[in-house]
Amino acid sequence: MSHHRPDVDVIVVGAGMAGLVCADRLRRRGVEVLLAEARDQVGGRTAGIEVDGETVDLGGQFIGPGQDRMYALAAELGVATFPTHTAGANVLETEAGRSRRFRGMVPKLGPLTLLDVARAQSRLDRLARTVDAEAPWRGPDAAALDGRTLQSWIDRTLKTRGGRRFLVLACRAIWACEPSELSLLHALFYVKAAGSLAAVTDVEGGAQQDRLDGGAYGLAARLAGRLGTAIRLNAPVQRIEQDDSGVVVTADDGTAWRAGHAVVAVPPPLAARITFRPPLPAARDNLLQRLPMGSVIKYVAGYPEPFWRQAGLSGTALSLRGPVAMTVDSSPRSGRRGVLIAFVTGTPARDLATRSPAERRATVLDALGRLFGPQAATPVSLVERNWNEETFARGAYAAVFPPGAWTQLGSALRAPVGRIHWAGAETSPRWYGYIDGAVRSGEAAADAVTRAIRTAPARGRPS
Structure with missing residues (x-):
């Protein structure tokens, strides 16, 4: 490795929000960056698609008070926010299948x-x-x-x-x-x-208070636009090697890039699948093995209009019967079409995932019909995102710490390993698991790498 000049100063692995923010922050400081992303699109757990001309968020999408870094990033990129719809009554479905209306977040x-x-x-x-x-x-x-x-x-x-x-x-x-x-x-x-x-x-005053014009995925895409050719899509990283002279990051197809430092900005289960040479310290390696992701299937149901509003409902529902645990009104600001998002989580998500696509669809539509009436059971579109089956996510919303993990191994979560630094929503002490936490982690990793570059003796390419 010492016989080759670096291709760039820093390689960032993973173009989710943490990786994008990290790479952008470094680029604006004059650091040459390459961003390797396994998928064919950026965004990570803020994935999205276009339905009827509107961007639909299939992953994280909400922000709220206290999430200052996300609000600042949205303002910087010219992305406006608007309140999540809350007017009207919420619905609770009991275990027996009876519906009750309530106000606030406690039924x-x-x-x-x-x-x-x-x-x-x-x-x-x-x-x-x-x-x-x-x-x-x-x-x-x-x-x-x-x-x-x-x-x-x-x-x-x-x-x-x-x-x-x-x-x-x-x-x-x-x-x-x-x-x-x-x-x-x-x-x-x-x-x-x-x-x-x-x-x-909470929604009002809480982490679900606001949404972004064009969706959270749209914001990620704008950030990626600033990075341009620095991003390499369809480049899942297989191996990261390091020595005193720098790092070599190798993709599945054998493409290798050399740099002075690397930032790994992927969920813990994906980081655990990368081969590190030399091996990671035992504490860091054991921690990665212990952190599974949560289990989530997110459904986005589209309707000609948000009909539930005319019925005096907010679109928010909780179900003790399941398998849908919660729904939220995710209609566009324009209101020209209605959108309900429904979450199946935990054991019900794992159980539902074992059924055929047709059975899953029928089960979810039946749940929506019970919560909001027959009209909810006949959407014009229904998009499913099973995050546990996503090759480059393996679950959502974030990694889950089982008993013993924090006290036995937690100190290894954020500690750099030589020239390898860590980012991602799981590494943030503020807003862990949220988009804002991912942004904060990307900024922190960029700051740490900047310090490392500035204090290192001159070697390889100038920075």
């Missing part, structure tokens, strides 16, 4: 259940305030919290069956997994990283 569950849920939410917020978002493994109670699952906490804390059932639904909606799969410490860290549980769950 009418009965006075005892409501009190039970409110106390649990307050206790989660209090516990979350004790967690160090920069280093969740620190703290006198970290080991105890990390040794428990969220399910064990629910079982010990909530007194009503309805309250426990609602918290399971909330876990699926927030983390796309079962509470038995999730470390209590990770749940608390996630809440701390967002500021509060309300910031995670």
